[in-house]
Amino acid sequence: MRVLFGYDASRSAMDAVDTAGRLLPGASATVLFLWEPPFASAELRQRLASRAQSVDRLIDLLEDEGRAEAERLVAQGVVLARAAGWDAEPRVERSFNEGYQLARIAEQDAFDVIVLGSRGMGGAQALLGSTSDLVVHVSRVPVLVVPAALMSAERAAAGSGPILIAFDGSPGAEAAAAAAERLFPGRELERVTTAPEGEAHAEGEATLVPLRGRAGSARAVGGTLTEYAAERGAGAIVVGSRGRSASRELLLGSVAKAVLHHAHRPVLVVPHPRSA
Incomplete structure (x- = not known):
């Protein structure tokens, strides 16, 4: 079974992978992190701006640091997915619209199911919550939504x-x-x-x-x-x-x-x- 797990490093996503691992044991999972510049923190952006000698250079620095941060976070998601019993690998993509992009990747790459937490934040915008609603409406593969705050x-x-x-x-x-x-x-x-x-x-x-x-x-x-x-x-x-x-x-x-x-x-x- 191939799972596409939409991960955003939120508490909701962390909880979701543990619960989904119980429902879908032994799955092969791709942990997908979608990010959109400027992804770095405000403090880091200020540091980069002070070092950049031009706007073009600042854009390049923001791009590099944003992707590096996304790769660091998705690696954490892979650790959690493997701890939940999944054979997991990371995937990082630039975001243009989280909901449509998740659904498109799942369809194009023939995943069996999308797994999402019900709420969270991804990059500079909400990845889960309103996005999970959108994925449910447009996806052509089943979507498993794991609610937050389970007992x-x-x-x-x-x-x-x-x-x-x-x-x-x-x-x-x-x-x-x-x-x-x-x-x-x-x-x-x-x-x-x-x-x-x-x-x-x-x-x-x-x-x-x-x-x-x-x-x-x-x-x-x-x-x-x-x-x-x-x-x-x-x-x-x-x-x-x-x-x-x-x-x-x-x-x-x-x-x-x-x-x-x-x-x-x-x-x-x-x-x-x-x-x-």
């Missing part, structure tokens, strides 16, 4: 808890289930669907969880899924990026977003088959 039990569950698949019978949900089988071999997989209490459903072997909230609300569906995941001690939640109408209490992009922003455990977002 020890939630982190431990990543290595042993069941993998819950939000399921509504749509092509998007089928793609999510197939991705879960491929990325989490040997793990317990449970398909889960929601509906108002007393309403029949016909989603095969999926576990029916009564909707906890207003019918037709994507937020209620997402909340129901995340609460059930907590009750089950789930290792991760798998959602498709799109599904059926939220009016049927089933998976939709807005539901995937609700799960991403409220789950206290990793969330794997799988692109719709038409975009993959």
Whole structure:
């Protein structure tokens, strides 16, 4: 399995690699650090400016120091990835747009999954957080987002808890289930669907969880899924990026977003088959 790990040296990224290593043991990982000049600290930039004899020379110095700092930081990420059990190698790239660039590299180099922390800072701009949202929307490979501030039990569950698949019978949900089988071999997989209490459903072997909230609300569906995941001690939640109408209490992009922003455990977002 080939993992593209978006690393930015933030606490969120450091925590993410430990948790992701439990979910994806033994993976081959590329630790990607994206940087954008001027990457050096303000103090270092002042020192460089005092030494540069021209603007062109200052630009060259900033470029050299920025790349050197990025390479130093990505090396730390590789150490963490190897400690998590991954066969890891570093990669440093100049950034033009973190979210699109992560998605493009993952697609072009045929990675199986992108791993991101939910929040962080990369270079002079945010790499994770708003960028993780963008990656989830545009990526054509599955994206595993690891939330910040997990409790020890939630982190431990990543290595042993069941993998819950939000399921509504749509092509998007089928793609999510197939991705879960491929990325989490040997793990317990449970398909889960929601509906108002007393309403029949016909989603095969999926576990029916009564909707906890207003019918037709994507937020209620997402909340129901995340609460059930907590009750089950789930290792991760798998959602498709799109599904059926939220009016049927089933998976939709807005539901995937609700799960991403409220789950206290990793969330794997799988692109719709038409975009993959």
